[in-house]
Amino acid sequence: LNEDDRRLLEMKNTSELMLDLAYSSLIYQNKVIAKEVIELEDRVDRLHEAIIRSALGKSKEPKNFDRSLIMIKISDSIERIADAALDIADVVLRDIELHPVVKKSLEDSDVVIQKHVVENGSLLHGKTLGEIKLATETGVWVIAIRRGYDWIYGPDEGTTISGGDILYARGPADSEKIIAPWIKGK
């Protein structure tokens, strides 16, 4: 993958995470999660601008024109998805009290996003996702890992988990209890 393709893929992954987090912030009335959506939107904006700059630069050569057009179109669409996620999170940040029924309607959705902090000395610390078979054992799929200022999107079997990592995971509503013994330090 070249630099532009890496940017587009990161935009796609980030916008998907933003949507998941935005809906979760609504359901749990959680301002901390809503603020992460804002932070991620900034990242999407910068990637979007970088893609446009690069596309404009390359479009001077006729053979690159169509590709530049498509890159801008797709990047623009993803940027608008990110903006929509931001507006959803904004409802939470603006302190409008969410009618419980609106929450309920979104909660009934099949996707529940959870945030788990991995403690030092826990079962997960120093292990790869493949070794611990978290998804198979608990039904919880890690969709992103926040490590300090970095994000790992779509971690795979080879991704090593460390104490301090924040896992964003998709799973059944009752899996909070199931995953607890894996992430708590001893």
Place this chain on the structure above:
Amino acid sequence: LNEDDRRLLEMKNTSELMLDLAYSSLIYQNKVIAKEVIELEDRVDRLHEAIIRSALGKSKEPKNFDRSLIMIKISDSIERIADAALDIADVVLRDIELHPVVKKSLEDSDVVIQKHVVENGSLLHGKTLGEIKLATETGVWVIAIRRGYDWIYGPDEGTTISGGDILYARGPADSEKIIAPWIKGK
């Protein structure tokens, strides 16, 4: 759930499916999938209008004002996500040949959406998703089922599969082969 909440939930589920399908149509250059995105957008538009009409009607009572405001904000955000999905699918429908590298960049994403037609007499026919443990056995998660003109979003363990059903599923790239014996008729 009341009528409005059901609409909002259906909008959310539909917009998520539209995004999955739109990216898949890009990756596989598949116009049939791209056209389904258009059809679904029409459904989202109608739900969006119904939510606005209902919110306006209810906002006359002061106690409903904030709720109406939030319903319109969220519904509007979801409608814009659906529009963005439509624009992504539009790239495929407008016959702009996709540069292979753009495809590759999206393919590298962790999510691969597959479409499977269940044949009559197959192992899946007449079974619930819980009975066959499809996700556990194959790693393939059914996210939506198209049955004639109806859609079932987020099917659960109790959902019965029938011959003729079209399954939209999320799974690893190599799972097409793994799922084949489950959906082929004998």
